[in-house]
Amino acid sequence: MRYNRPQPMNAALTARSFADLKPLRRALQEAAQQRAERERLRREAERRARAERHLFADAVGPVQPLKRGHERRWSTPEPPEPLPVQRALDEERVLRESLSDEFDVTTLLDVDDQLSFRRPGIGLDVTRKLRGGHWSIQRQLDLHGLRTDEAREALGEFIRLAHRTGLRCVRVVHGKGLGSPGRTPVLKGRVQRWLVQKKEVLAFVQARPLDGGAGALVVLLQPGRRRPGG
Known part of the structure; x- marks a missing residue:
């Protein structure tokens, strides 16, 4: 039985095929870099959010809850009394129009x-x-x-x-x-x-x-x- 021997690959064709793969490799590398950058930004955003959530606790330090029975009840302060503007104007006018005994x-x-x-x-x-x-x-x-x-x-x-x-x-x-x-x-x-x-x-x-x-x-x-x- 006779076998056909493989023909040797043309060197010029091989070189051209590798050259065609370079843009693909570059695109894959850029995509990988973009994914890495997005992942870095995500982790940074999570870190900042976590820091903001714990900002008050980090600034105040450890706290202890109040004992039951000593709860502080906050009440809304009463609104200030309205200024008696009209009464003040009336009184001022009365002074200007003071009645003379003379x-x-x-x-x-x-x-x-x-x-x-x-x-x-x-x-x-x-x-x-x-x-x-x-x-x-x-x-x-x-x-x-x-x-x-x-x-x-x-x-x-x-x-x-x-x-x-x-x-x-x-x-x-x-x-x-x-x-x-x-x-x-x-x-x-x-x-x-x-x-x-x-x-x-x-x-x-x-x-x-x-x-x-x-x-x-x-x-x-x-x-x-x-x-x-x-």
Whole structure:
């Protein structure tokens, strides 16, 4: 039996085949390097995450849990009180508009059988209707027993709030002075001066006997904001 002997490989062909494998080897090496780099980045990311999770413990050191029965209960602090901005503004305005006891009111008062006051431009019919009960009395301020400074402050606040809430007719009781030294009314003249200085006041008259007579004044206020529901 005859056997065919293998033919020797052409040297040029072999060299060309090895040359064709070089790009493949290079691609495999680059792929291996990329896998190694990704693995390195993954391990680095895990290390950083682990370090961040243990950052507080590493900084504080070993701790021991509190014994039962001594647990600390944290409570939310109460919110601070709101700043009374509007009240502060009102008080500042009151100080600016402080009522003077030295104000000369004599030339502004109509003194007939009963004392009255009306601002310029307000007709006599207004005080006549006010004296006759044309406007019903909606609120009253009684100044009995108050010192002069207390009465001044109370009157200023009363007139301001009455006007703000839309009231038109109020009564101010200053007393007849029967209990004062010399039986002289202390507040009567001062209340007249204070009311004349209040821009909210259009007019006032001495009250009718059934409304307090010489111990009270009926006051007509400028139209203000309407009361809720009015």
